[in-house]
Amino acid sequence: MALDDKHExxxxxxxxxxxxxxxxDGIDKVTGRARFGADMSAPGMLVGLILRSPHAHARIRSIxxxxxxxxxxxxxxxTRADFGNVSDDDLRDILHNVMAHDKALYDGHAVAAVAAxxxxxxxxxxxxIEVDYEVLPHVIDVDEAMQxxxxxxxxxxxxxxxxxxxxxxxxxxxxxxxxxxxxxxxAADEVIERSFKTAATHQGYIEPHACLASMGPDGQADLWxxxxxxxxxxxxxxxxxxxxxxxxxxxxxxxxxxxGGKTTVFLEPVALALARKSGRPVKMVMSREEVxxxxxxxxxxxxxxxxxxxxxxxxxxxxxxxxYQGGAFPGSPVQFGAMSCFAAYDLANVQAIxxxxxxxxxxxxxxxxxxxxxxxxxxxxxVDELCGKLGLDRLEVRLKNASRDGTKAAYGPRFGRIGLTAxxxxxxxxxxxxxxxxxxxxxxxxxxxxxxxxxxxxxxLNVNPDGTVGVSEGNPDIGGSRAAMTMMAAEELGIPYERxxxxxxxxxxxxxxxxxxxxxxxxxxxxxxxxxxxxxxxIMCARAAKIWGIDADAVVWEDGHxxxxxxxxxKFPPMSLAEIAAVATNTGGPIAGHHEVNAEGAGVSFxxxxxxxxxxxxxxxxxxxxxxxxxDAGKAVHPAYVEGQFQGGAVxxxxxxxxxxYIYGADGRLQNPGFLDYRIPVASDLPMIDTVIIxxxxxxxxxxxxGVGETSIVPPLAAVAxxxxxxxxxxxxxxxxxxxxxxxxIDAARG
Amino acid sequence: MVRxxxxxxxxxxxxxxxxxxxxxxxxxxxxxxxxxxxxxxxxQIDRGVSVVIDGLVYNDSWFTPVRPDSExxxxxxxxxx
Numbered sequence: 061m062a063l064d065d066k067h068e069x070x071x072x073x074x075x076x077x078x079x080x081x082x083x084x085d086g087i088d089k090v091t092g093r094a095r096f097g098a099d100m101s102a103p104g105m106l107v108g109l110i111l112r113s114p115h116a117h118a119r120i121r122s123i124x125x126x127x128x129x130x131x132x133x134x135x136x137x138x139t140r141a142d143f144g145n146v147s148d149d150d151l152r153d154i155l156h157n158v159m160a161h162d163k164a165l166y167d168g169h170a171v172a173a174v175a176a177x178x179x180x181x182x183x184x185x186x187x188x189i190e191v192d193y194e195v196l197p198h199v200i201d202v203d204e205a206m207q208x209x210x211x212x213x214x215x216x217x218x219x220x221x222x223x224x225x226x227x228x229x230x231x232x233x234x235x236x237x238x239x240x241x242x243x244x245x246x247a248a249d250e251v252i253e254r255s256f257k258t259a260a261t262h263q264g265y266i267e268p269h270a271c272l273a274s275m276g277p278d279g280q281a282d283l284w285x286x287x288x289x290x291x292x293x294x295x296x297x298x299x300x301x302x303x304x305x306x307x308x309x310x311x312x313x314x315x316x317x318x319x320g321g322k323t324t325v326f327l328e329p330v331a332l333a334l335a336r337k338s339g340r341p342v343k344m345v346m347s348r349e350e351v352x353x354x355x356x357x358x359x360x361x362x363x364x365x366x367x368x369x370x371x372x373x374x375x376x377x378x379x380x381x382x383x384y385q386g387g388a389f390p391g392s393p394v395q396f397g398a399m400s401c402f403a404a405y406d407l408a409n410v411q412a413i414x415x416x417x418x419x420x421x422x423x424x425x426x427x428x429x430x431x432x433x434x435x436x437x438x439x440x441x442x443v444d445e446l447c448g449k450l451g452l453d454r455l456e457v458r459l460k461n462a463s464r465d466g467t468k469a470a471y472g473p474r475f476g477r478i479g480l481t482a483x484x485x486x487x488x489x490x491x492x493x494x495x496x497x498x499x500x501x502x503x504x505x506x507x508x509x510x511x512x513x514x515x516x517x518x519x520x521l522n523v524n525p526d527g528t529v530g531v532s533e534g535n536p537d538i539g540g541s542r543a544a545m546t547m548m549a550a551e552e553l554g555i556p557y558e559r560x561x562x563x564x565x566x567x568x569x570x571x572x573x574x575x576x577x578x579x580x581x582x583x584x585x586x587x588x589x590x591x592x593x594x595x596x597x598x599i600m601c602a603r604a605a606k607i608w609g610i611d612a613d614a615v616v617w618e619d620g621h622x623x624x625x626x627x628x629x630x631k632f633p634p635m636s637l638a639e640i641a642a643v644a645t646n647t648g649g650p651i652a653g654h655h656e657v658n659a660e661g662a663g664v665s666f667x668x669x670x671x672x673x674x675x676x677x678x679x680x681x682x683x684x685x686x687x688x689x690x691x692d693a694g695k696a697v698h699p700a701y702v703e704g705q706f707q708g709g710a711v712x713x714x715x716x717x718x719x720x721x722y723i724y725g726a727d728g729r730l731q732n733p734g735f736l737d738y739r740i741p742v743a744s745d746l747p748m749i750d751t752v753i754i755x756x757x758x759x760x761x762x763x764x765x766x767g768v769g770e771t772s773i774v775p776p777l778a779a780v781a782x783x784x785x786x787x788x789x790x791x792x793x794x795x796x797x798x799x800x801x802x803x804x805x806i807d808a809a810r811g
Numbered sequence: 812m813v814r815x816x817x818x819x820x821x822x823x824x825x826x827x828x829x830x831x832x833x834x835x836x837x838x839x840x841x842x843x844x845x846x847x848x849x850x851x852x853x854x855q856i857d858r859g860v861s862v863v864i865d866g867l868v869y870n871d872s873w874f875t876p877v878r879p880d881s882e883x884x885x886x887x888x889x890x891x892x
Contacts, residue, residue, distance in 0.1 A: 219854065220851070234820050236819050320891070399887075411819070425892075426890070429892060430891065472884040472886060473866055473868075511889045513889055513891045577892055578892070580891065658870065658872050660870065660875065662868060770891055
């Protein structure tokens with residue numbers, strides 16, 4: 061679709077899309093009827109527990125499980141020896157993360173697991189497992205891990221992009237950009253260079269990882285688990301355990317938050333191995349301490365940024381070098397940080413370099429727009445400082461330099477239709493931007509960007525005999541997908557929302573579905589739902605045509621009815637969906653529509669956040685006073701859910717900016733594996749998060765939908781940092797901006 | 812011929828060239844021809860790439876058409892959380 065083409069949904073009057081019906085999972089969740097990961101049980105079920113390394117880095121000389129196996133009630137003990145060899149690098153890293161191989165690579169790394177008839181027997185068995193460790197030097201900080209003399213986690217894993225002679229902890233180097241940065245900087249009236257650090261933060265989902273695994277002697281297995289993608293769980297576990305995919309059926313439970321943290325496996329292969337060895341179902345539930353120590357947080361980072369600006373606000377060049385440690389295995393999201401950090405700006409000269417580094421921490425896993433918030437924090441902080449130094453309006457400068465339709469993005473391609481300027485104009489016009497501030501208060505603004513993703517998707521839509529409709533999708537409902545799919549199916553079919561029920565099918569019911577990630581579900585599954593509904597409509601029109609004795613081409617579908625296309629088609633009263641469904645047996649059998657697709661064409665998304673903060677100069681404590689999110693949703697299917705995504709991203713970003721951090725002792729052990737010492741924002745910490753939905757239709761979706769789940773966490777780190785820096789009167793360059801750090805910065809500035 | 816933009820750190824595999832030309836009518840041919848002409852790209856193709864064609868991101872759809880005047884940009888595989 062060319063940029064000047066109209067979107068197919070332009071001018072369409074939606075009846076259901078854009079309204080706010082009651083969520084279909086609401087009653088179950090408030091009454092306790094909803095079943096989460098830990099709510100499943102099976103006859104003869106055993107309790108599975110994991111023994112975890114107390115060392116940040118240690119060679120495992122030997123593991124003796126004899127005493128544990130001999131304990132009454134213990135039915136199985138597994139170690140890495142119970143898993144076969146895996147040739148694929150990514151799969152092997154996942155296996156080595158869920159069960160250590162020759163080395164324990166971080167505090168909390170799994171080294172063995174037991175299944176027993178009771179929790180107490182399982183706990184006792186863990187104590188009887190004898191692990192002989194050779195403790196090795198460790199490294200936690202990303203900059204220290206890059207030093208040539210740093211303790212090395214893996215030899216020989218650096219790929220061809222890493223220059224010779226650098227630390228073996230550097231896995232990959234990325235570089236993006238275009239133009240001549242040095243010439244651009246030379247043309248600037250003002251250049252600011254700053255270095256920033258951000259702490260590792262956890263996704264902080266309230267529901268811990270949990271699963272129930274069962275495997276028969278014939279090798280057929282069932283797994284119930286809390287995940288963002290049960291097809292991913294099936295494929296990964298089957299690969300690790302050497303099973304055929306068809307032998308493992310995975311059913312996703314309700315999910316109490318994921319935010320990217322449930323896009324991999326932690327317990328599931330271990331539970332299956334225990335079930336295989338014991339011949340009994342095995343249930344495993346992580347404690348909160350285990351969630352913190354052994355399930356993925358995001359990367360900690362160290363970033364340098366240099367930006368040049370003319371007096372009129374034109375950015376002449378941008379440069380950034382980003383260093384992300386991704387825990388003990390390759391794969392930090394630094395490339396996305398490097399690709400996205402300048403995405404909001406139309407720059408002639410730009411370069412971003414990223415380094416993927418390993419350290420003795422848990423293997424990072426995606427956290428909402430993985431890698432982007434940290435890069436945006438550093439770049440948006442420097443843009444803010446330049447605006448201050450040159451006395452320029454922060455939104456005017458962003459508008460002046462904003463990426464527009466056709467802009468060559470800093471990461472390479474030209475943008476199609478995007479909504480950044482509409483977002484910035486909305487922020488500028490909002491009363492929040494000009495509201496007065498009091499003493500010790502500051503206002504911050506920042507932009508954010510995320511790519512979004514489509515991927516493999518299957519939807520089946522069945523028309524029931526009573527005229528209701530069932531939709532089956534293969535993506536766990538983490539952000540309202542059942543409501544959104546129900547709405548899009550009802551919209552397309554022309555029947556009430558209440559007549560459609562969407563369920564999350566197990567892995568035996570549909571073809572391959574990608575994980576609920578990349579803000580893909582409302583876009584990709586929505587697209588498949590619309591097309592599945594259209595397929596069913598084609599069949600229903602054909603059935604009506606048969607009944608009327610006219611050509612199928614002479615029948616149209618309007619407002620939930622088949623109708624003759626025009627006077628020449630014949631004069632027949634319209635047949636409703638329910639009337640056609642009632643006689644389906646007589647007209648050819650059950651009616652269904654389905655659609656399977658690798659959904660390409662996800663539209664990128666931009667946001668801008670405005671925040672007011674107050675700093676207590678005596679204690680360094682920060683209070684968030686007012687917060688407004690502006691974001692392009694393409695088309696908001698259920699605006700309340702869209703607003704919820706905006707608010708949730710902002711709140712998690714506030715936590716990341718102000719309080720959340722993984723704190724390690726000198727021994728390399730995590731010091732704060734619990735919500736008491738790892739401080740996430742609670743309601744009393746926060747103002748109402750206001751939201752403004754901007755709709756610039758995505759050409760790749762029939763209704764114009766863009767993913768909204770991730771972009772909202774990209775701006776808040778920078779927006780809050782800019783507000784706090786303004787309020788404190790000093791630039792803050794390290795996250796989290798906890799009271800001691802803010803106080804220290806204020807004291808240092810005062811001399 | 813289709814012109815393909817190569818990101819900075821991948822240019823080591825193209826002799827430093829930011830843009831290369833290959834004969835391809837679809838995404839699969841594009842990646843095959845790239846790997847043939849520049850074998851150093853193969854490890855990254857194995858790790859995963861996304862291909863942006865005229866502003867839209869494609870991951871694996873082999874038969875996505877590529878026109879001689881299409882703007883094609885190679886990127887590391889786009890995922891999400």
